[in-house]
Amino acid sequence: MSLKRWLQSFAAARPAIHNRPGPVPTMLPPIDGTNPIHRLLDESGLPWREPRRLVEARGISKDPAYQRDAMLFADAARPEGFMQPWWARVFERYAPDMPMVCFNGLVWFADDAAINIHRAADFFAARLGPAVVGQQYNTLVCRWQAGTASLQLQSWPPAWQSPALTNAAYVRDPRLATACSVTLLTGFRLPLSPTEERWVADFRPIAEIRRFETAMSGELRETAPRETEVEYAREPGDYLATVQNQVGVPPDRAALILCTHQLFVVPVGDVVGFEVLRSLPAKGGGGSTLWVHCRTTCPGVAYKRLHVAEHDKPDGIGPLGQKLAAIFGKPCEISPYFDDV
Known part of the structure; x- marks a missing residue:
């Protein structure tokens, strides 16, 4: 196949990704004076209020999916379809006396990125209310936000990605190519003293x-x-x-x-x-x-x-x-x- 025909076939396989900022998040008001995403964090049993050094002292291991240093929260409640426990990244430049502000998960039900994000969205919508799943450039996203706290779902449909890109993690576990990424931000920010x-x-x-x-x-x-x-x-x-x-x-x-x-x-x-x-x-x-x-x-x-x-x-x-x-x-x-x- 000529280079010109290859480029044409590649372009035809991908959606038009220009002008695709993604759907707006569902904005969540407080419930009985409580941030609903903070309530979700508490119900999940994630240690979002503790200093990072205390949580890390309980053990650091490897994230099974991407083989990076991480803290795994095996005792935290996880939604149906989670491939592994909730996890948080470990990095030398994260302040040890500040709480962790980001928790991550991976959802997989089928070899279809759209199915995985929609089923994850259904789970969280039952707790937070509905949110739109829509295209953002070469991904599908869905978001909820409450103040500075947020929950984002994101998946990467393989047909929308460059065929030249490779990922060693996908070789270890092919499910990762269509899995839905879950990112839960606590929105922590210190008040002025x-x-x-x-x-x-x-x-x-x-x-x-x-x-x-x-x-x-x-x-x-x-x-x-x-x-x-x-x-x-x-x-x-x-x-x-x-x-x-x-x-x-x-x-x-x-x-x-x-x-x-x-x-x-x-x-x-x-x-x-x-x-x-x-x-x-x-x-x-x-x-x-x-x-x-x-x-x-x-x-x-x-x-x-x-x-x-x-x-x-x-x-x-x-x-x-x-x-x-x-x-x-x-x-x-x-x-x-x-x-x-």
């Missing part, structure tokens, strides 16, 4: 961050932080109008306050330094990115990075990095130029 609230209330802006790089206020309120960020992210409360799309400090410069996709509050003692990465136009357009390095309690990890801002010019963000470094009395490392490949 009294001291942090004073800092945010007295916020003094240093620079505005381009709005297209950050979530709008409604999205931020409903977006859970990444699990590597939970020790720095805070509930924004009523302060978004003041801090959204800004980086700044309180009057005494006791903390770095940064509001991008989350409200981050980093006490000055936890600010290790700043880093500017610069890239020249090549295949990509080039630009620069500013990161702040933050102290972490993760064993063996020197620091974590939070994304502060970007600029479309290689030297565009360096002045802000140097300004913040001078304010906090910390170093600012500016990289050599790299080609944006």
Whole structure:
């Protein structure tokens, strides 16, 4: 078969995946003052309220499906069709004193991705109410959301995938190619402490961050932080109008306050330094990115990075990095130029 005919046959086998953002989630109101997804977590017996270090101390093993380090929760109630127990990922950059925020599962009934996601959706709909199963690019998805907590089902119909892609896990267990992935996010986000609230209330802006790089206020309120960020992210409360799309400090410069996709509050003692990465136009357009390095309690990890801002010019963000470094009395490392490949 010629390359042209192969490409035509491949395109015909896949759905049109452009303009497919997926169905909107079913938004769940509180039930008797309780978040319904938190209620589901409690009913399932998942340890979502405990510090990660205590849960990991009970044992780490290999996820049977993908052979990654994980915690398996054999005693947690699992829906019909679960291929293995609920599990949570283990990663060196997850804060040991913070709770786990993501639990995962796999559902399989038949060698059909659509059947598996619809049957999983039926199970959770009986507990949370109905949600739409629909196409998102080359996948099928179904979502529920309650505040920052969420439940997502996702499957990858094989006919919609590139035939050139391979996955060793599918060789070990062919069911994985059509299984439905279950992702349960607790939405955990620390509240502002009294001291942090004073800092945010007295916020003094240093620079505005381009709005297209950050979530709008409604999205931020409903977006859970990444699990590597939970020790720095805070509930924004009523302060978004003041801090959204800004980086700044309180009057005494006791903390770095940064509001991008989350409200981050980093006490000055936890600010290790700043880093500017610069890239020249090549295949990509080039630009620069500013990161702040933050102290972490993760064993063996020197620091974590939070994304502060970007600029479309290689030297565009360096002045802000140097300004913040001078304010906090910390170093600012500016990289050599790299080609944006």
